[in-house]
Structures are given as structure tokens and as C-alpha cells.
Amino acid sequence: MNTTPSAHAISQYATTTGNLTARIALHAYGTNPQSWFAWLDGRLPLSGDVLEVGAGTGKLWTHVDHAGRGLNLTLTDFSPAMCEQLRTIPGAQVRQCDATDLPFADVAFDTVVANHMLYHLDDPAAALREFRRVLRPGGSVAVAVNGSDHLDELNAIGPAIGRPELTLHATQNDFTAQTGPAYVARHFTGVTVERYHCDLDVPTAEPILAYLASLTGEPLTPAERSAARDLVQSRIDAEGAYRVRKHTVLITASR
Numbered sequence: 001m002n003t004t005p006s007a008h009a010i011s012q013y014a015t016t017t018g019n020l021t022a023r024i025a026l027h028a029y030g031t032n033p034q035s036w037f038a039w040l041d042g043r044l045p046l047s048g049d050v051l052e053v054g055a056g057t058g059k060l061w062t063h064v065d066h067a068g069r070g071l072n073l074t075l076t077d078f079s080p081a082m083c084e085q086l087r088t089i090p091g092a093q094v095r096q097c098d099a100t101d102l103p104f105a106d107v108a109f110d111t112v113v114a115n116h117m118l119y120h121l122d123d124p125a126a127a128l129r130e131f132r133r134v135l136r137p138g139g140s141v142a143v144a145v146n147g148s149d150h151l152d153e154l155n156a157i158g159p160a161i162g163r164p165e166l167t168l169h170a171t172q173n174d175f176t177a178q179t180g181p182a183y184v185a186r187h188f189t190g191v192t193v194e195r196y197h198c199d200l201d202v203p204t205a206e207p208i209l210a211y212l213a214s215l216t217g218e219p220l221t222p223a224e225r226s227a228a229r230d231l232v233q234s235r236i237d238a239e240g241a242y243r244v245r246k247h248t249v250l251i252t253a254s255r
Contacts, residue, residue: 008171009120011217013079017057020082022214024059026207029241032198036248037063039196040115043250045140046071048110053099053127054117056082058089067091074109076102100126107136115144118180119172128187135255141188147177147247154244157212161227166215177249188253200244205232208242 003011012019027036041064050066055075066073073092077083078099086094097103099114099121112131118124131141151168158166165171175183177195185191202208205228212228213220220228235242 003171004122005120005171005173006122013082015081017081017085019214020056022210026200026211029200029202030198031201036196043194044113044142045252046111048072049108050111051109051134052113052115054114055086058086060115061089061092100130102130102134104134106133108134110136110139112141118143118145119175121173124173124175124183128183132187132255137255139255141253143180143184143251145175145177145180145249145251150247151244154211157228157231160231161224163224166212177247180251184251184253188255191251191253194250196248198246200246201241202244203236203241205229208232
């Protein structure tokens, strides 16, 4: 069934943190010894008043010591369930809001972070305009996004078991690693792009089945789950793991 990116995000995230948690968990099987969040910790242009838009469960801030750096941290998400979780982050101010209509004054922040969220919006350019509005002159924006080929081996499973909707690309807009830098350059200067080099080697079928289940409100039937397990297990038996290619970049720029 066709749906807009924002409608799909609402169905996935408004009332639960479980779907996002299941997806994050899969990345524990990354081939890079430095986790995504640790990698970000060394690259985010953080200073002063920091805003993360679409902060989800706040996982980033369990790895980045905002208090130790003296940052004033504000976290937002559209989801009541996510905001409830975000309120457990020590010292953070939390606001429930839409990324395209931020409830903050002009030039209020030194850094704006958007970690894997712009592709969930119907109009990512509107959010980038808001990011520019709330940033101080000389402030920085940091946007993480995936390529159009990200997780292709996982995206192939749904169609193979008769559930073609179980792919990320079917529910997201056109903001990707390939198109994102040009989007950002329309609103900011000094755009840089750095790729996080990492794939997944998943040794058992269960984490992948949990990932697939997180993509839909309609559970897999026993037959579909069995077919998915067989497909994944056959690859594990042949190669020692279910290998998945990732394509993730961090885009940074200045106001």
C-alpha cells in the first residue's frame, strides 16, 4: 500500500520505541570495530547550544558525553513515545515537535544534528530551512543519511517471501547519501561528506527476523517467517554469516 514517508514514520514510531530499537540492535554486528556512535563522537561539530532534531531514543547521547563537554542539549522528536524515552537523557531539554516547524527562536543554536531522520519527511528541504533559521551565523549542521544501496541484502528478503513492502526505500523520500549533499548545499556553505565504512556480518537468523518484523504493522505469517529464515540460514550455512552492505555518510556544513 502506498503511503507518504511521514505517514509511515507515524505508524512506525508514534506509539513505540521498539521498532527503532530492533533496527539499531542489528548494527551491533558491524564489521567496523568503531561503532557508529563512537565514530560520530569524533566528528560531530558540537559546541555550545546543541539541538538534535528527530532524536529517536537518544542513543547517540549514551555515547557522546554532552555534560562533560559543557553542551546545552535540546532533543526533539514528533513521537510521544520517543520523547518519553528522551526525557531519561540526563540534562537534556526535550520538545515534541515537527522537524519542519521547530518551536525555537531564530539563531538559537550553535549546532543542529539530524541523525538518520531527514528521509522520513515529506519535505526534507523544509526541515533544512528550519535548521538554518535556528542556527547562529557560523553555526554547524550535521546530517547522517544512507545511500540508495544501503542494506540491499536485507531489502531483497521481503520481495523474495512475497512481502515487497518490507524494504526501506519503499517508505522514504529521495534524500540519500547521493542526493543529500546537494540538498544541504542549497541552504548551507562548506559542505563536506565523510563515509562510515562498515558492513554487517550477522551470524544467526534471529536478529534479521526481528529487523524484518520491525518494518511492518502486519506481522509475518508463519509461512513467511519460515521462508525468510530458510533464505537467511542458507546464506549463513554457505558463507558463515549473512553479510549485508551498508552505505552511510555524515554531511556537515556551516550557516
